[in-house]
Amino acid sequence: MKILVVGTGAREHAIVHALAHEADRPGAEPHELHAAPGNPGIGDLATLHAVDQNDGTAVAALATGLGVDLVVVGPEAPLVAGVGDAVRDAGIPVFGPSAEAARLEGSKAFAKDVMAAASVPTALAHVCTDVDQVAAAVDAFGAPYVIKDDGLAAGKGVVVTEDRQAALEHAAACFATPRRAADGTPEDPRVVVEEYLDGPEVSLFCVSDGVTVVPLAPAQDFKRAFDADAGPNTGGMGAYSPLPWAPEGLVDEVVTRVAQPTIDEMARRGTPFVGVLYVGLALTSRGTRVVEFNARFGDPETQSVLTRLATPLSAVMLAAAQGRLAEIGALRWRDDASVTVVVAAHGYPGAVRGGDPITGIDAAEEVEGVHVLHAGTSRGDDGGLVASGGRVLSVVARGADLAEARRRAYAAVDRIVLPGSHHRTDIAAKAAAGEVTLAG
Secondary structure, eight states, X not given: OEEEEEEOSHHHHHHHHHHHGGGGSTTOOOOEEEEEEOOHHHHTTSEEOOOOTTOHHHHHHHHHHHTOSEEEEOSHHHHHTTHHHHXXXXXXXXXXXXXXXXXXXXXXHHHHHHHHHTTOOBOOEEEESSHHHHHHHHHHHOSSEEEXXXXXXXXXXXXXXXXXXXXXXHHHHHHTSOEEOTTSOEEOOOEEEEOOOOSOEEEXXXXXXXXXXXXXXXXXXXXXXXXXXXXXXXXOSEEEEOOTTSOTTHHHHHIIIIIHHHHHHHHHTTOOOEEEEEEEEEEETTEEEEEEEESSOOTTHHHHHHTTBOSOHHHHHHHHHTTOGGGTOSOOBOSSEEEEEEEEOTTTTSSOOOOOBOBOHHHHTTSTTEEEEXXXXXXXXTSOEEEOSSEEXXXXXXXXXXXXXXXXXXXXXXXXXXXXXXXXXXXXHHHHTTOOOOOO
């Protein structure tokens, strides 16, 4: 197939990596891969095109000109901006929801409304339009306080804190940030205050063609910046899959109680959801609860999940885009485990320092079972690789079990040189040691 992947991050690199390696299967023909705009790592596997990923007209024109068979829209911003709609209007299959359906991620208040209509178990919440309302809500729920920006915030719009003043300050910052709808019109900022959910969190990706739901393998990510879940929330500092501690039947439960009812409700509203519904879960003492929805693959969980997928990803995405997902059936998975460790730039998740040189990626990939995915990278004036974002690289390792995958991942991380960088050293450590406990 000829496939165009839209996006710039490690998630998109993971998708392109999976598509490129489908050619490793006996008798398989290689895909012709394109990316807009991509990154240097993606450029090793696909032809890059300097197109604004949020410009639906430009992306549709590129896809039409290339004559692609499928467009995959990776990040949330292009989805919410309607890039998928523009490409569909050009008659090209798209893996990714419409702008209306992507509101499941673009507005947490909208997502709560859909969950209520679909009887999806989730945290109690108040939607607030000023700080006084937030103050009343946090006092009603009590600590820990959970404050969420209603709009897109690159994974960093959520604060969970015992400090009431910090909660109110985050809410005030959200209200002070100008908001615009997908069509560019100004919107009044809103903040969602939720009850705190105890228990470990799980990420489950569910592929949908608007009717049928096919789950992927569950994963767990690490949001906090530093070891032992210290520091502020980030876009994600690492992930692993599978989850040996997860309750038996968890995936079936989530599909039955969460994903399928949500997909059915979106169809009932006339906005069918095609693509990946990311279901963020908390396994609480009162049962499984939804923390949030996203309208695309999550980063960095995608890096670990896709490397374990044995079913060709291209077949799954095209079937979803064409409304044929029921033909795919249950997905096939490799028996091994995967651990992903994010290498972040100096200062992340605050103001980051760009331009630092990156070396050692080739040496890292000499470690058995390891590949390195680019996120915040670019080429310097001399053509060398430099850091140009917060989360710079994802080091992905597979092993017979989580312990082996961890050893390989950190052996590879140790070979990468990025001045001032940092990474967590405890990704999947408790799971590998059998120390993850469920709430109860």
